[in-house]
Amino acid sequence: MLKAMHKTGLVFFPAFDWAIDPTHPEREERLLYTQDQVTEEGVFDIPGIIEYKPVLATAEDIRRAQFCVPDETSITTESHLISAGGAKVIADAVMGREVKNGFALVRPPGHHSMRVSHGGRGFCHINIEAIMVEYIRTRYKVKRIAIIDTDCHHGDGTDNIFWHDPDVLFISLHQDGRTMFPGTGFPGELGGPNAKGSNLNIPLPPGTSTEGYLYVINNCVLPVLDEFKPDLVINSAGQDNHYTDPLTNMNFCAQGYAQLTTLLKPDIAVLEGGYAIEGALPYVNLGIILGMAGIDYTGVVEPDYNPEKLKQAVSLTDKIKKTTDQINTYWSKRQQMRDAAGPPGEIQVRHKEIF
Amino acid sequence: MIIGLDVGGTHTDAVILSSKGIEKSVKVPTDPADLFNTVLSGFTRLLESIDPGQIERVVISTTLTTNAIVQQTMEPVGIIVSAGPGIDPECFRTGDHYYPVSGSINHRGREKAPVNEMQIKDIGKKLVDAGVQYLGVVSKFCVRNPSHEIFIKRILNRHFKQIFLGHHVSGNLNFPRRIATTHLNAAVFSLHKSFFEAVKKSLAEKGLTVPIQILKADGGTMSLESSMHFPGQTVLSGPAASIMGAIPYAPAGQDAIVLDIGGTTTDIAFLVDKAPLLEPVGIQRGSYKSLIRSLRTDSKGIGGDSALRVNKGELTIGPDRQGPAMAFGGPLPTPTDAMVVLGLMENGNREKALAGIHTIARELGLSDEGAAEKVFKTCCTIILKKTFEMIDQINSQPVYTVHDFLEGYKLSPQKILVLGGPAPYFAKKIEDLYQIDTLAVPESAVANAVGAALARTTCEVSLNADTEQGIVTAHEEDFAEPISKTFSEDDLMETAYNLLQEKAINSGADPENMDEVEVVEFQKFNIVRNFSPRGKIFRTKMQLKPGLIKGYDKVLH
Numbered sequence: 068m069l070k071a072m073h074k075t076g077l078v079f080f081p082a083f084d085w086a087i088d089p090t091h092p093e094r095e096e097r098l099l100y101t102q103d104q105v106t107e108e109g110v111f112d113i114p115g116i117i118e119y120k121p122v123l124a125t126a127e128d129i130r131r132a133q134f135c136v137p138d139e140t141s142i143t144t145e146s147h148l149i150s151a152g153g154a155k156v157i158a159d160a161v162m163g164r165e166v167k168n169g170f171a172l173v174r175p176p177g178h179h180s181m182r183v184s185h186g187g188r189g190f191c192h193i194n195i196e197a198i199m200v201e202y203i204r205t206r207y208k209v210k211r212i213a214i215i216d217t218d219c220h221h222g223d224g225t226d227n228i229f230w231h232d233p234d235v236l237f238i239s240l241h242q243d244g245r246t247m248f249p250g251t252g253f254p255g256e257l258g259g260p261n262a263k264g265s266n267l268n269i270p271l272p273p274g275t276s277t278e279g280y281l282y283v284i285n286n287c288v289l290p291v292l293d294e295f296k297p298d299l300v301i302n303s304a305g306q307d308n309h310y311t312d313p314l315t316n317m318n319f320c321a322q323g324y325a326q327l328t329t330l331l332k333p334d335i336a337v338l339e340g341g342y343a344i345e346g347a348l349p350y351v352n353l354g355i356i357l358g359m360a361g362i363d364y365t366g367v368v369e370p371d372y373n374p375e376k377l378k379q380a381v382s383l384t385d386k387i388k389k390t391t392d393q394i395n396t397y398w399s400k401r402q403q404m405r406d407a408a409g410p411p412g413e414i415q416v417r418h419k420e421i422f
Numbered sequence: 423m424i425i426g427l428d429v430g431g432t433h434t435d436a437v438i439l440s441s442k443g444i445e446k447s448v449k450v451p452t453d454p455a456d457l458f459n460t461v462l463s464g465f466t467r468l469l470e471s472i473d474p475g476q477i478e479r480v481v482i483s484t485t486l487t488t489n490a491i492v493q494q495t496m497e498p499v500g501i502i503v504s505a506g507p508g509i510d511p512e513c514f515r516t517g518d519h520y521y522p523v524s525g526s527i528n529h530r531g532r533e534k535a536p537v538n539e540m541q542i543k544d545i546g547k548k549l550v551d552a553g554v555q556y557l558g559v560v561s562k563f564c565v566r567n568p569s570h571e572i573f574i575k576r577i578l579n580r581h582f583k584q585i586f587l588g589h590h591v592s593g594n595l596n597f598p599r600r601i602a603t604t605h606l607n608a609a610v611f612s613l614h615k616s617f618f619e620a621v622k623k624s625l626a627e628k629g630l631t632v633p634i635q636i637l638k639a640d641g642g643t644m645s646l647e648s649s650m651h652f653p654g655q656t657v658l659s660g661p662a663a664s665i666m667g668a669i670p671y672a673p674a675g676q677d678a679i680v681l682d683i684g685g686t687t688t689d690i691a692f693l694v695d696k697a698p699l700l701e702p703v704g705i706q707r708g709s710y711k712s713l714i715r716s717l718r719t720d721s722k723g724i725g726g727d728s729a730l731r732v733n734k735g736e737l738t739i740g741p742d743r744q745g746p747a748m749a750f751g752g753p754l755p756t757p758t759d760a761m762v763v764l765g766l767m768e769n770g771n772r773e774k775a776l777a778g779i780h781t782i783a784r785e786l787g788l789s790d791e792g793a794a795e796k797v798f799k800t801c802c803t804i805i806l807k808k809t810f811e812m813i814d815q816i817n818s819q820p821v822y823t824v825h826d827f828l829e830g831y832k833l834s835p836q837k838i839l840v841l842g843g844p845a846p847y848f849a850k851k852i853e854d855l856y857q858i859d860t861l862a863v864p865e866s867a868v869a870n871a872v873g874a875a876l877a878r879t880t881c882e883v884s885l886n887a888d889t890e891q892g893i894v895t896a897h898e899e900d901f902a903e904p905i906s907k908t909f910s911e912d913d914l915m916e917t918a919y920n921l922l923q924e925k926a927i928n929s930g931a932d933p934e935n936m937d938e939v940e941v942v943e944f945q946k947f948n949i950v951r952n953f954s955p956r957g958k959i960f961r962t963k964m965q966l967k968p969g970l971i972k973g974y975d976k977v978l979h
Contacts, residue, residue, distance in 0.1 A: 120821065
């Protein structure tokens with residue numbers, strides 16, 4: 068009989084009555100087909116998969132992670148608060164050991180929202196992962212947390228919030244900032260003077276396929292995680308690396324996402340972007356859920372999946388290997404870089420490239 | 423006058439109701455090995471000295487299907503499933519004759535891979551060779567596009583006695599449950615058919631020729647004819663009958679708890695403004711999950727005959743029943759014995775009850791009276807604890823819109839209705855303990871039969887309109903019509919309403935009891951591709967709510 072290998076918590080909050088505006092990618096319809104697929108598959112009936120109801124995040128929750136200008140109420144709607152609250156509920160379920168891991172399938176997303184938020188930025192108003200991380204650290208006294216951002220856009224908000232925090236390892240894999248919003252996330256962006264190397268930005272060339280993506284996971288992300296030894300691994304699970312995504316140019320697939328999840332073994336995954344709502348999201352989300360629950364996902368393949376068409380050019384493979392080597396070098400030298408950053412109290416000037 | 427008959431596990435109750443109230447009620451023992459004669463003797467005794475010509479309505483609730491499932495006496499059934507991408511369909515295997523095949527439909531109802539006719543013919547041959555006469559065909563997302571199921575049926579139609587299709591089962595999405603439900607319908611079809619044809623014939627011989635209605639798990643009825651397509655819907659109609667029997671005493675405009683305290687178990691259900699709460703997807707019992715519409719009930723293994731034991735100084739009650747109470751010749755002390763000892767119940771052998779309770783009292787270090795009191799109180803506490811857990815669970819059910827999140831209904835019962843033999847004693851005790859207005863339902867011994875008699879016809883339709891693809895469908899009803907880009911919410915509601923009326927009439931509803939229509943679900947989405955609107959998706963579910971037929975509820979007060 069079908070059974071989850073370990074208990075997995077899900078918050079599913081598709082906010083079917085909320086949109087940025089009617090034709091915006093971040094609109095009511097976004098998780099509709101995902102819900103259809105997940106419901107038709109009977110996922111919520113699988114023993115070991117437990118669905119939770121989100122709560123509303125409070126202003127206090129937001130204030131632990133961000134400054135809202137002019138204030139929390141002015142830049143958020145209920146949907147933002149439920150989205151952040153959904154992540155919080157999953158955190159409670161995981162930390163309270165009711166489940167082994169959990170996935171917050173919520174919208175709107177949050178990873179472009181910075182330490183100081185003035186409202187909408189890259190479809191994000193408040194940073195739901197950061198709010199969750201600070202909630203976990205306050206409530207459960209967890210120290211070392213790793214956030215792996217696999218959204219196709221640089222998770223610049225989360226990067227910014229934890230820039231100076233050596234206890235939060237933030238790794239973002241994204242399409243090269245020279246070709247994609249928000250135009251940041253280059254390898255040299257490594258964190259503040261005390262936290263150099265605890266922010267790793269891995270830009271990938273347009274056209275990167277499953278092979279290249281998993282290469283980076285296996286040869287960079289996993290070894291780094293091994294050394295960092297986090298108490299908790301969080302995945303900002305954006306799904307816009309998919310080969311059908313209308314906003315990006317990558318060639319990742321549902322099987323790849325499911326394998327990525329199996330490799331990363333996140334304690335908590337939080338949905339971020341992903342706008343191929345019909346051809347990708349239903350399969351990718353299903354793949355991630357099954358991956359988290361330890362259920363066979365080999366049958367989760369997009370109907371139009373053609374691996375031949377998505378093959379990665381050899382030149383891209385070389386490029387990806389070079390970037391991986393470079394990031395690994397930075398990581399191995401993180402202590403020297405922190406020592407070399409200068410004495411405490413000295414004014415530091417940061418150079419930032421934005422395309 | 424109307425008749426309700428409910429076959430229970432140990433006895434069968436039947437009543438005749440008129441506009442003045444209960445005219446006659448009978449109780450006969452149930453013979454699980456011969457339900458037909460049980461039903462027949464119920465009717466025979468009920469109709470003694472009654473003119474069958476006066477009877478306008480007959481509703482029957484049986485344990486026929488439930489027993490068939492429990493005793494595994496179901497017909498062997500072939501199941502063909504086409505799944506497409508997703509979880510391995512092998513996980514949902516129903517038995518030996520189970521065949522996953524090629525073919526795939528996606529969530530929008532678009533064909534992604536065709537059915538292979540050769541493969542189907544091949545499987546058909548294997549099934550026929552194996553002597554299988556009934557077949558179920560289920561494809562993933564058939565509620566969006568049933569063409570694969572229909573095609574497969576067409577290929578194999580003449581080789582099988584009856585073929586059941588997944589999209590007829592329910593408008594709800596859930597492939598594994600649809601497979602299980604289609605299998606159940608096919609597996610109990612011949613049993614159900616022969617049983618009710620025999621009942622119908624015998625009743626006709628007695629001069630009772632009004633159409634027979636069958637009680638469903640959702641507390642509504644369906645005609646005998648429509649039950650032939652969905653015999654699985656009769657499963658667990660027993661608990662539903664009792665709960666319906668409590669409705670006349672439920673407060674209007676408020677929430678209420680219904681407790682049906684039986685010998686072995688207590689069934690717990692909820693009423694909102696006199697309408698019972700339904701399961702969101704369908705019946706589930708343990709690992710068995712279906713798409714059968716059902717009242718939301720749960721049972722706790724505690725009842726009047728639950729075995730009492732003391733384990734390491736702690737009193738345990740149930741979940742097993744080792745026989746009747748000691749007061750009635752049983753082997754172990756039970757809550758019923760406690761009530762006899764407390765002087766609440768007057769029948770039964772008090773000495774034997776006392777002897778049983780005394781052993782418990784000694785181990786607990788209490789007086790006999792004290793132990794009996796403790797048993798009684800603990801029973802109430804366990805039942806109520808389970809009830810409150812259920813309320814919490816219902817109120818923490820996930821919702822999917824900001825509106826429902828903020829405005830969603832919270833169940834907060836202000837009244838408890840108690841059914842079953844010891845109802846009056848329990849009602850008083852529960853009221854004392856919890857300070858909640860509690861009522862023992864009058865005539866509670868036959869409330870189940872009354873509930874069956876008074877239950878009105880229920881049904882539900884699910885519609886999906888997609889203006890991009892230009893179609894409105896209710897595949898469960900074999901309904902599909904082209905629509906224009908301007909198809910609106912109002913058009914959808916009108917279409918749904920008409921379909922619901924039609925379905926209700928076909929299921930045997932009488933027009934005067936068809937006004938309790940409820941929109942269970944409504945969703946509207948813009949379809950946008952490449953930043954420009956392409957159309958709209960509308961979805962709705964509309965139901966005829968479970969409740970009581972008109973003209974009788976007042977007389978019962």
